[in-house]
Amino acid sequence: MLDQTSPPGLPADLSDFAGHFGNVAAFPPIEPSVPEREDGQRRRFRTIWISDVHLGTKGCNAAMLIDFLDSTDSETMYLVGDIIDGWRLKKKFYWPASHNDIVWRILKRAKRGTRIVYIPGNHDEVVRPFSGMNFGDVEIRRAAFHETADGRRLMVLHGDEFDTVMLTHRWLAFVGDTAYHLMMALNGWVNSARKAFGMPYWSLSKAAKNKVKNAVEFISKYEEIVARAAGERGVDGVVCGHIHTAEHRMFTHDGRAIEYWNDGDWVEGCNALVEHFDGRMEILHWPDEIAKRAAPDSPQEADDEDHARAVA
Numbered sequence: 054m055l056d057q058t059s060p061p062g063l064p065a066d067l068s069d070f071a072g073h074f075g076n077v078a079a080f081p082p083i084e085p086s087v088p089e090r091e092d093g094q095r096r097r098f099r100t101i102w103i104s105d106v107h108l109g110t111k112g113c114n115a116a117m118l119i120d121f122l123d124s125t126d127s128e129t130m131y132l133v134g135d136i137i138d139g140w141r142l143k144k145k146f147y148w149p150a151s152h153n154d155i156v157w158r159i160l161k162r163a164k165r166g167t168r169i170v171y172i173p174g175n176h177d178e179v180v181r182p183f184s185g186m187n188f189g190d191v192e193i194r195r196a197a198f199h200e201t202a203d204g205r206r207l208m209v210l211h212g213d214e215f216d217t218v219m220l221t222h223r224w225l226a227f228v229g230d231t232a233y234h235l236m237m238a239l240n241g242w243v244n245s246a247r248k249a250f251g252m253p254y255w256s257l258s259k260a261a262k263n264k265v266k267n268a269v270e271f272i273s274k275y276e277e278i279v280a281r282a283a284g285e286r287g288v289d290g291v292v293c294g295h296i297h298t299a300e301h302r303m304f305t306h307d308g309r310a311i312e313y314w315n316d317g318d319w320v321e322g323c324n325a326l327v328e329h330f331d332g333r334m335e336i337l338h339w340p341d342e343i344a345k346r347a348a349p350d351s352p353q354e355a356d357d358e359d360h361a362r363a364v365a
């Protein structure tokens with residue numbers, strides 16, 4: 054796919070990456086290793102945003118994302134960057150069958166009529182030169198504007214654009230690529246053990262992050278910068294990813310309310326942002342949704358109302 058349409062004279066690493074991507078995106082000949090669930094019980098949304106999936110790394114929580122994709126559907130789906138981790142793939146090619154299954158499911162959705170908009174992030178920046186082009190049914194864009202059912206105009210972008218050098222350094226001082234991946238490996242190990250004992254999913258680095266003051270300050274500052282950028286562009290809000298922290302915050306810019314939404318990640322938090330058909334938006338923490346599904350005493354409706362009140 055990508056390799057056939059890429060312009061000649063690409064740098065070698067990009068050609069390699071495009072070659073790999075071309076293989077994994079070969080559709081429809083390959084069938085998923087985990088068959089798609091066809092139970093007709095999918096929760097339907099107007100819009101779904103997901104980002105920071107990091108396919109091609111061990112950190113990607115593919116099983117959780119496959120469950121999410123098989124449990125939901127939407128008119129539009131935004132892939133808000135860092136879907137494929139080109140940085141890690143260049144160092145070491147890692148691509149298990151479950152990662153193919155995710156690509157397969159996304160392309161299958163597009164075939165079924167979901168509008169798919171892919172906004173590459175910094176980890177899949179090799180796809181950025183293709184912004185403005187369509188690959189099959191997938192639109193690749195540098196950024197997008199989304200209008201909600203109730204007429205709010207939201208800017209959709211990955212968000213690394215606002216991660217300034219200073220902020221990046223503070224961020225890296227805390228996570229560091231190696232330390233981060235080590236932590237992710239440990240997280241997987243801890244959760245296998247917890248699963249074996251029938252305990253719910255738990256995020257190690259989320260717990261650690263919440264205790265580190267610098268990280269909290271970084272996140273807060275980042276949210277403020279992104280919201281201000283949205284305010285300056287005259288939109289009503291922004292949807293981004295990048296910092297792996299799902300959040301909804303309200304800011305004001307020149308007396309106008311600006312909403313900040315971060316759709317989280319599928320490495321640790323396993324979150325998606327959804328828009329209901331009336332324009333109401335909600336962050337779904339998928340491990341919680343799975344837990345709710347397992348507990349028949351907590352009806353979905355009551356919980357949705359609680360959340361609506363919380364975010365209103």
Ligand SMILES: [Mn+2]
Nearest residue numbers: 135174175295
């Ligand atoms: Mn990123």
